[in-house]
Amino acid sequence: MHSLGVKCNEFAFPSVFKACTLTNDFRLGKQVHGTVVVTGFENDEFVLNSMVVLYAKCGEIADSTRIFDAIPRRTVVSWNALLNCYVQLFNVIPEKDLIAWNAVISGHSHNGEDVEAVSLFPLMYGEGVGVNQTTLSTVLKSIASLQASHICRQMHALSLKSGFEYNNYIVNGLVDAYGKCGQSEDASRVFKESQTSDLLAFTSMITVYSQDGQGEEALKLYLEMQSQGIKPDAFVYSSLFNACASLSAYEQAKQVHVQVLKLGFIIDIFAGNSLVNSYAKCGSIDDAERAFREIPERSIVSWSAMIGGMAQHGHGRLALQMFNEMLKEGVAPNHITLVSVLCACNHAGLVTDAKRYFSSMEELFSVQPMEEHYACMIDILGRAGKLDEAMELVNTMPYEANAAVWGALLGAARIHKNVDLGSKAAEMLINLEPEKSGTHILLANIYASAGMWDGVAKIRKVMKDSNVKKEPGMSWMEIKDKVHTFIVGDRSHPRGKEIYAKLEELSEPLRKAGYVPMVETDLHDVEEREKAKLLYHHSEKLAVAFGLIATPPGAPIRVKKNLRICLDCHTAIKLVSKIASREIIVRDINRFHHFRDGLCSCGDYW
DNA sequence: TTAGGGTTAG
Numbered sequence: 001m002h003s004l005g006v007k008c009n010e011f012a013f014p015s016v017f018k019a020c021t022l023t024n025d026f027r028l029g030k031q032v033h034g035t036v037v038v039t040g041f042e043n044d045e046f047v048l049n050s051m052v053v054l055y056a057k058c059g060e061i062a063d064s065t066r067i068f069d070a071i072p073r074r075t076v077v078s079w080n081a082l083l084n085c086y087v088q089l090f091n092v093i094p095e096k097d098l099i100a101w102n103a104v105i106s107g108h109s110h111n112g113e114d115v116e117a118v119s120l121f122p123l124m125y126g127e128g129v130g131v132n133q134t135t136l137s138t139v140l141k142s143i144a145s146l147q148a149s150h151i152c153r154q155m156h157a158l159s160l161k162s163g164f165e166y167n168n169y170i171v172n173g174l175v176d177a178y179g180k181c182g183q184s185e186d187a188s189r190v191f192k193e194s195q196t197s198d199l200l201a202f203t204s205m206i207t208v209y210s211q212d213g214q215g216e217e218a219l220k221l222y223l224e225m226q227s228q229g230i231k232p233d234a235f236v237y238s239s240l241f242n243a244c245a246s247l248s249a250y251e252q253a254k255q256v257h258v259q260v261l262k263l264g265f266i267i268d269i270f271a272g273n274s275l276v277n278s279y280a281k282c283g284s285i286d287d288a289e290r291a292f293r294e295i296p297e298r299s300i301v302s303w304s305a306m307i308g309g310m311a312q313h314g315h316g317r318l319a320l321q322m323f324n325e326m327l328k329e330g331v332a333p334n335h336i337t338l339v340s341v342l343c344a345c346n347h348a349g350l351v352t353d354a355k356r357y358f359s360s361m362e363e364l365f366s367v368q369p370m371e372e373h374y375a376c377m378i379d380i381l382g383r384a385g386k387l388d389e390a391m392e393l394v395n396t397m398p399y400e401a402n403a404a405v406w407g408a409l410l411g412a413a414r415i416h417k418n419v420d421l422g423s424k425a426a427e428m429l430i431n432l433e434p435e436k437s438g439t440h441i442l443l444a445n446i447y448a449s450a451g452m453w454d455g456v457a458k459i460r461k462v463m464k465d466s467n468v469k470k471e472p473g474m475s476w477m478e479i480k481d482k483v484h485t486f487i488v489g490d491r492s493h494p495r496g497k498e499i500y501a502k503l504e505e506l507s508e509p510l511r512k513a514g515y516v517p518m519v520e521t522d523l524h525d526v527e528e529r530e531k532a533k534l535l536y537h538h539s540e541k542l543a544v545a546f547g548l549i550a551t552p553p554g555a556p557i558r559v560k561k562n563l564r565i566c567l568d569c570h571t572a573i574k575l576v577s578k579i580a581s582r583e584i585i586v587r588d589i590n591r592f593h594h595f596r597d598g599l600c601s602c603g604d605y606w
Numbered sequence: 607t608t609a610g611g612g613t614t615a616g
Contacts, residue, residue: 102608109609134609141610172610203611238612273613304614311615339615372616404616 010044017050026058045071049078056081061089076111083107098129106138114142118151131162133169140173149181156190168198175201179208197228203236210243216483218243219252234260234268241274245281248560248587249478253278257291266294273301280309283558283585283592300334308340313592314601316348335367342376347591349605351384375404382412383605387421403432410439414446422446437463437470438563475539476560479550486542488534493542495549502545503536506576513575513598518568540569540586548580556583564588564606574600 013036020029033051041047048071055064061082068074068082086107093100101124108117121139125131136159143152156174164170171194178187191205202225209218222240225232237260244253257275265271272295279288292298292306303326310319323341326333333341338361345354358377361367369377374397381390390412394401406428413422426443433439440459447455462468475486484493493499517532540561547557565573565588577584578598586593594601 097607099607104608106608132608137609169610176611198610200611205611207612233611235612242613268612270613275613277614299613301614306614308615334614336615343615375616 010041010047013041013044013047014050017047017054021050021054021057024057026054029054029058045073049075052078053081056085059085059088061085079111083111083113096127096129098132098135101127101129102132102134102138105135109138109142112145114145117142118146118148131158133164133167136162136164137169137173140170140177144173144177144180147181149178149183152177152181152183153186156186166194166196168196168201171196172198172201172204175204175208179204179211182212184208184212184214197230199225199230199233199236202230203233203239206236206243207239210239210246213246215243215245215247215249219247219249232263234265234271237265237268238270238274241271241278245274245278247478247483248282248476248558249481249483250279250282250284250558251478251481253282254287255481267296269295269297269299269302273299273305276302277305277309280305280312281587283556283587285309285313285315298329298331300331300337303331304334304337304340307337307344311340311344311347312590313594314347314603316344316346316350319344319348320350320353333365333367335370335372338365338367339372339376342373342380346376346380346383347602347605349384349603351380351386354380371399371402372404374399375402375408378405379408379411382408383415385412385416387412387416387418391421401428403429406432410442414442414449417446417449419446419450419452435468437468440468441470471563473539473566474562475543477543477547477550478558484543484546486539486546488539488542489537490539490542493546495546498549499542499545500537502549503541506545506579507536509579510572510575513579515572515575518571535566535568538566538569540565541572544573544576544584544586547584548576548582554581556585558585558587560587562589564590565593570600570604570606574598 013032016032017029020026020032036042036047036051048067052064052068052071052074055067064082064085068078071078086104101120105117105120105124108114108120118139121135124135136155140152140155143155152174155177159165159170159174171190174190175187178184178190187205187208191201194201202221206218206221209215209221218240222232222236237256240256241253244256253275260266260271260275272291275291276288276295279285279291288306288309292302295302303322307319307322307326310322320341323333323337323344338357341357342354345351345357354377358369358373361369361373374393378390378393381387381393390409394405394409406425410422410425410429412418413425422443423446426439429436429439440463444456444459447453447459463470472487477484477486486493490496491500517535519528519531519535540559543559544557547559551557565586570593573584573586573593573595575598576582577595584595586595591602591606593606
């Protein structure tokens with residue numbers, strides 16, 4: 001082709017390099033390299049990646065590395081080629097020094113080969129070449145990816161022994177690794193004891209808090225960082241938005257958003273994606289969509305966050321429209337996007353669409369259905385009352401039914417009052433997750449709705465005997481930048497008297513609108529009258545009452561709850577939204593409920 | 607010569 005005088009473009013070069021590599025024709029490969037330079041394609045990343053492989057295979061490690069370093073986005077193939085080259089070279093070095101060991105360990109770590117990186121460390125240590133901060137921080141990063149908390153502790157001890165207590169790289173590495181291993185207390189201890197004022201260490205610690213659900217701690221640390229005069233960058237903000245998301249702190253998210261705009265970090269894709277997620281989780285899907293539209297180059301994560309947000313808000317059809325818009329833009333969905341798409345169908349009751357997506361996802365999008373997709377599909381079928389179809393899928397799927405699947409079946413059994421399926425699913429769940437009290441409660445609900453009071457009594461006894469405590473329901477409501485917490489029957493709030501007075505004031509119009517307390521499914525071992533009182537003072541009702549007295553008339557009220565919203569509160573809040581002419585948004589553990597004018601966006605289907 | 611922090615679901 002070349003000798004015929006036909007010009008080669010950037011699409012042809014990678015194939016030519018690949019052919020040279022496969023046939024070991026390095027002389028020709030180098031000639032082609034010359035042509036690349038002449039034709040001006042030496043900056044094309046596909047061309048460069050294929051050259052890295054060529055030079056690595058012919059053992060010219062220096063050239064391979066030089067080209068590799070210049071590529072902005074490296075492919076797995078070029079990583080592997082260069083790494084193999086280093087490993088081979090490394091193996092023939094008789095006396096390996098510290099730098100050689102570090103280079104190979106970090107090569108494995110960068111390449112996602114964390115087990116190899118971590119296992120090389122003891123060999124290196126045994127050689128007596130010593131360790132430096134590079135070794136430890138590289139190994140800690142792999143430990144973090146592996147979530148190996150036991151090894152993390154050993155590396156911590158070694159770091160202290162080696163005198164790296166105040167080294168920023170090591171402090172950051174330990175905070176990150178402990179955090180990823182789920183040991184947030186250890187992360188926090190290392191961070192505090194180091195007394196560091198390093199931006200990366202602060203970012204890691206803020207991230208640990210936000211991923212551990214300690215949103216308030218994350219925000220507090222961010223304030224402390226600012227008071228120390230440490231200038232934030234875009235990394236901090238993606239974690240901070242997550243902290244706001246986990247707190248459902250809408251006002252906080254808005255304030256942080258303003259700062260991000262001022263600092264010019266809004267073009268950062270991670271911060272942008274977190275902002276979309278944050279607004280969605282804080283109850284404002286409109287703000288989320290505005291933020292989404294402002295992202296200059298939307299990634300699959302941006303689309304997934306937006307589609308998932310719409311799904312959780314019950315806007316199933318809009319979520320599917322968004323999905324189609326994404327496909328039109330040529331963005332390929334991943335397994336998470338498809339979970340959100342199925343979830344959208346689920347919340348909107350779109351069974352036919354769900355079946356279509358589920359059965360064609362592998363063919364259309366090359367994504368094999370995973371456990372999550374099966375669990376979602378079983379949930380959809382179950383909710384829609386297609387219990388036989390749901391069971392058939394359970395029996396034919398290539399996975400063992402897990403807690404998500406049994407949970408879906410238990411939920412379906414509750415909605416459709418199927419006592420047999422309910423008790424079977426509950427039994428499986430109690431085996432899989434004995435510590436969770438929700439299972440007992442759902443089963444009790446099934447018995448109660450079937451009028452099987454002896455069953456309810458039996459569960460009450462089992463819970464009492466096995467000391468299973470109902471997880472206390474808690475609700476949160478944010479006013480300005482303060483988050484107010486409520487627990488059932490709680491009178492400790494400074495405006496407690498007014499809150500209870502408001503509920504008292506609402507009781508008559510509620511009764512007139514048809515509200516009857518649903519005392520029968522309550523498992524507390526108390527008198528009926530006492531039960532009605534407890535029910536009427538559930539945390540979400542207290543939070544809504546507080547919202548009514550603490551926000552201006554007509555303002556929306558946003559509440560977050562740690563469990564599923566209870567049926568009684570759902571009914572009551574629907575009526576309150578009409579009586580008080582307010583939009584009330586409740587985020588529960590599963591989804592959002594937008595109450596307006598006596599109705600809920602979930603269509604009583606949750 | 608070798609090295610550190612962030613995003614989407616269930």
